[in-house]
Amino acid sequence: MTDQTPEQPSDSSADHSAELPVAATSDGEAPRRGYAVIQDYLKTLDASPGVYRMLDSESRVLYVGKARNLRARVSNYSRPGNSARIERMIALTARMMFLTTRTETEALLLEQNLIKQLKPKYNVLLRDDKSFPSILVAKDHPFAQLKKHRGARKQKGSYFGPFAGAGAVNRTLNQLQKAFLLRDCSNAMFESRTRPCLQYQIKRCSAPCTGEISEEEYGLAVRDAERFLSGRSTKIQEELAAEMMKASEAM
Numbered sequence: 379m380t381d382q383t384p385e386q387p388s389d390s391s392a393d394h395s396a397e398l399p400v401a402a403t404s405d406g407e408a409p410r411r412g413y414a415v416i417q418d419y420l421k422t423l424d425a426s427p428g429v430y431r432m433l434d435s436e437s438r439v440l441y442v443g444k445a446r447n448l449r450a451r452v453s454n455y456s457r458p459g460n461s462a463r464i465e466r467m468i469a470l471t472a473r474m475m476f477l478t479t480r481t482e483t484e485a486l487l488l489e490q491n492l493i494k495q496l497k498p499k500y501n502v503l504l505r506d507d508k509s510f511p512s513i514l515v516a517k518d519h520p521f522a523q524l525k526k527h528r529g530a531r532k533q534k535g536s537y538f539g540p541f542a543g544a545g546a547v548n549r550t551l552n553q554l555q556k557a558f559l560l561r562d563c564s565n566a567m568f569e570s571r572t573r574p575c576l577q578y579q580i581k582r583c584s585a586p587c588t589g590e591i592s593e594e595e596y597g598l599a600v601r602d603a604e605r606f607l608s609g610r611s612t613k614i615q616e617e618l619a620a621e622m623m624k625a626s627e628a629m
Contacts, residue, residue, distance in 0.1 A: 412469045412471040415474070421541050422589050428444070429485050430452060431476075439498045442493050444485040474520040486549065487607065509541040511541050512538060513539055513541070517536070518533060523562065526544070541563075558601060561587070564601050
């Protein structure tokens with residue numbers, strides 16, 4: 379994938395990309411031109427979560443960002459008063475692209491994947507992957523552990539990221555625990571348990587430590603979590619919807 383060829387959206391997203399005409403202007407008018415471009419896009423945006431890309435006149439990706447509310451987030455770029463770095467980026471912006479998602483978590487994961495693939499010039503915080511956190515599904519134990527990871531990727535398991543910061547990782551981990559009930563305790567803690575911990579009580583873990591779930595069933599949950607983190611979530615959502623309907627009928 380290159381900066382000039384944007385990826386195709388998944389079933390869970392809607393792609394709203396367009397190119398607006400940019401009038402020829404002098405360098406002194408570049409910031410005003412960039413603001414005008416962004417203001418024109420605001421007319422087409424709603425409050426959906428999603429990912430936005432800012433591109434220069436040669437279709438090179440300058441910046442990738444995510445938003446809980448695309449219209450509100452992009453409006454921050456539509457008026458002066460930003461940092462010098464952001465002002466320079468806006469001055470170079472000739473067009474934007476938008477990809478809406480169902481949830482903020484999906485937007486967050488898509489943002490990280492695009493940053494890693496496209497390496498936009500103004501996403502400077504992610505120049506050194508080792509400095510920023512990832513999500514690790516650690517597999518050095520029969521019951522995989524879900525956790526935040528920094529540094530060299532030496533531990534056995536599946537890595538997803540990097541993320542822009544600890545807050546982004548923590549929000550994603552929170553959603554994953556709710557959806558897939560994977561453990562986040564250390565191996566030592568796992569081996570010492572004699573009864574389920576609070577995470578089980580608040581429905582954030584399936585308590586494999588005390589045999590509340592079989593190794594096979596837990597392994598299926600791990601697989602689904604990895605598919606979700608890889609962006610292959612459509613099948614999982616269909617299965618969850620079918621299970622919800624079955625439970626509703628049973629009630």
